[in-house]
Amino acid sequence: MERLTWGMIGGGEGSQIGPAHRLGSAVDGEFSFAAAALDHRPDAGRAYARSLGIAGDRAYGDWKEMLAGESGRADRVDLVTVATPNATHFGIARAFLEAGFDVLVEKPMTITVEEAETLVRLSRETGRICAVNYGYTGYPLVRQMRGMVARGDLGQVRLVMATFAHGHHADAADADNPRVRWRYDPATAGISAQFADCGIHALHMASFVTGQEVERLSADLASCVPGRVLEDDALVAFRMNGGAVGRLWTSSVAVGRQHGLELQVYGERGGLAWAQEQPNQLRWTPLGERTQIVERGDAGMLPEAAAASRVTVGHAEGMPLAFANIYRDLARAIRARKAGEPAPPALYPTAEDGLRSMAAIAAVAASGQAEGVWLDARPPMFR
Numbered sequence: 001m002e003r004l005t006w007g008m009i010g011g012g013e014g015s016q017i018g019p020a021h022r023l024g025s026a027v028d029g030e031f032s033f034a035a036a037a038l039d040h041r042p043d044a045g046r047a048y049a050r051s052l053g054i055a056g057d058r059a060y061g062d063w064k065e066m067l068a069g070e071s072g073r074a075d076r077v078d079l080v081t082v083a084t085p086n087a088t089h090f091g092i093a094r095a096f097l098e099a100g101f102d103v104l105v106e107k108p109m110t111i112t113v114e115e116a117e118t119l120v121r122l123s124r125e126t127g128r129i130c131a132v133n134y135g136y137t138g139y140p141l142v143r144q145m146r147g148m149v150a151r152g153d154l155g156q157v158r159l160v161m162a163t164f165a166h167g168h169h170a171d172a173a174d175a176d177n178p179r180v181r182w183r184y185d186p187a188t189a190g191i192s193a194q195f196a197d198c199g200i201h202a203l204h205m206a207s208f209v210t211g212q213e214v215e216r217l218s219a220d221l222a223s224c225v226p227g228r229v230l231e232d233d234a235l236v237a238f239r240m241n242g243g244a245v246g247r248l249w250t251s252s253v254a255v256g257r258q259h260g261l262e263l264q265v266y267g268e269r270g271g272l273a274w275a276q277e278q279p280n281q282l283r284w285t286p287l288g289e290r291t292q293i294v295e296r297g298d299a300g301m302l303p304e305a306a307a308a309s310r311v312t313v314g315h316a317e318g319m320p321l322a323f324a325n326i327y328r329d330l331a332r333a334i335r336a337r338k339a340g341e342p343a344p345p346a347l348y349p350t351a352e353d354g355l356r357s358m359a360a361i362a363a364v365a366a367s368g369q370a371e372g373v374w375l376d377a378r379p380p381m382f383r
């Protein structure tokens, strides 16, 4: 089977998320890495792309050069990943969608709800994929949780507790570090810092696993490090359209916590608990029984979870392989379209998911400013 080709914008040398995309896209041999504009400094981007094996004429200085170069090629890249700081996502994704490329955009998909609506419309009009990288939904045991909820193992879901609290931006002396600064600067991050950076992963996972969408929310925001305009800690209460009650805590000042993404789902007949730092074990407690550990790779996993698992039980499987599942889902969708076949069921997060997050961010920011007033968190487009 011929490989698809892949291009990347952002994710340059030393970036946080670039390596996980390069690993994830390469695992299954679905994509070959063919073009890139990796850095905001053109020369550094070109040099790093060359060092990663990209041909000189496809190691671009910036995304506009890449758009022009790739648009003019018969063998243009099949998928473009946008892994730049948030404020640039919309302009880049819109331009590539308009030119007929499929795109995978890092979260948050855009800065405003209106921009996100534009990407949803564009994706629908062009028939091109606009996916959003909620990459943790690629974990086998996250897909197991989703399948168990859908199968009815928990009965009606009553309560979801979503957490994404780390301690890596707690040091006031580090506030000027360029990789930290853009996250708290409204010009580059938008109206929210920590909730938009991490909280939306947890909120999206709550929806992904329960199959319910967030309807209303109330937020309590705090800026713990002096001088920060945007929040570095948030507590959000929410309600979902299937009746589930939601609680979410996100923080970047919880010293000692590392990654800190966790999801707990409690239903009438049992409870599930999973944590990103121990992704190969899922705790399942049926009502009135002892807690069981579901091991990734063990017999009896649901088919969608087993299909997402790559190595045998007992061996560590981690985050780049979760990203690999998103890339494999995208490869299948792109191949189906190229073959004129119907799209396979999609587990990758879509532009609609990205839009829902943007509406939640807007509601969190507004509620936080209004002392926690409850607000509609649905995108106007879906009300």
Ligand code: NAI
Binding pocket: 009, 010, 011, 012, 013, 014, 015, 016, 017, 018, 037, 038, 039, 040, 041, 062, 063, 083, 084, 085, 086, 088, 106, 107, 108, 133, 134, 135, 178, 179, 197
């Ligand atoms: P970073 O600051 O570590 O790296 C950003 C990279 O983008 C740098 O290499 C920089 O030179 C490059 N860049 C900046 N502007 C550019 C432009 N106009 N054209 C080309 N390259 C450009 O940032 P990080 O942490 O890697 O975040 C990037 C994006 O990924 C953000 O949107 C962030 O929210 C998201 N992210 C997602 C994660 C996930 O788990 N899905 C985890 C971490 C970040």
